[in-house]
Amino acid sequence: MACTVIVGGFFGDEGKGKIVSHLALKDKPSIIARAGVGPNAGHTVEYHGKRYSLRLLPSGFVYDKARLLIGSGVAVNPKVILQEIELTESKSRFGLDYQCAIIEQKHIDQESQSEHLSKTVGSTKSGVGACNAARVMRTAKLARDVPELSPYLREVDVEVHTALEKGENVIIEGTQGTFLSLYHGTYPYSTSKDTTASAACADVGIGPTAVTDVVVIFKAYVTRVGSGPLVGELSSEETRERGWQEFGTVTGRERRAAPFNFDLARRAVHLNGATQIAITKLDVVFPASKAKKEFGSLSEPAKEFIANIEREVGVPVTLVGTGPAADDIIDRRIGA
């Protein structure tokens, strides 16, 4: 049995989609369960030459034998998920928990009308925060109240436990990033829920003892969209010169950027109980690493960058992303 939890280590946009899709294809889990806050700003997954931007469906959908589930802790926008099921042709293997809270138009309107969220926090205004607030007040609708979702309703915790009992692999996919956590992040410049690995477990209904591995994903540099502190922030010009300029997948907003932050990385490892680290976009910082598949073929400065992270943070870097394609990756896990 292996139950792997995957979470973002900085402020979201670490490239979780790519790492999850690699692990899904390689480890062949029977279930990929989406945990996290709700629809995110868009996980990008490239598969068979097509680029998918997913906000709710597990990014591991590329492994077509896995059941794709959404845990009860996740807020769901029915319109978004129904579109994504259609787009990825995953009707027959998709399920969401009866108890997922439902994001309604009024939640999106409420967030759009909030000056605090728009101007101070820099919210994505996807309605998740307002939906979570309604859930706390116990007035939110649940998935079981929405007829269009009825073909997909499942007891996700039961399905995950059954798979683990049978000795099958399960991947739990978190969203956003550690420092957007409502509890451990840079409040009030945070999202509306905890985003750490423990929260991901609660979202799908497993306890910490069920987890085999926690993979925390860091990009080779730090980016942040919206407001809030960003240590070492570069000017837009400097960001562009380094080739680190990025725009939000769904929102189109320009991301702020800073060099890799070891203090944040150490803290993220503690907060998540990480057993492994994945580094994405190494090729953006070290262009000679583009599309490399072996650690040994990296340049000396790129190798030293990875070794330094392991030294400073104390956890092995087992996965390294070296380009946008699904197989642009170095997998250093034992047996990989």
Ligand code: IMP
């Ligand atoms: P909200 O959760 O949409 O209200 O956004 C709160 C903060 O989290 C803002 O700074 C957003 O930019 C950030 N945020 C929310 N979702 C994402 C995401 O998927 N990627 C990156 N940042 C996000």
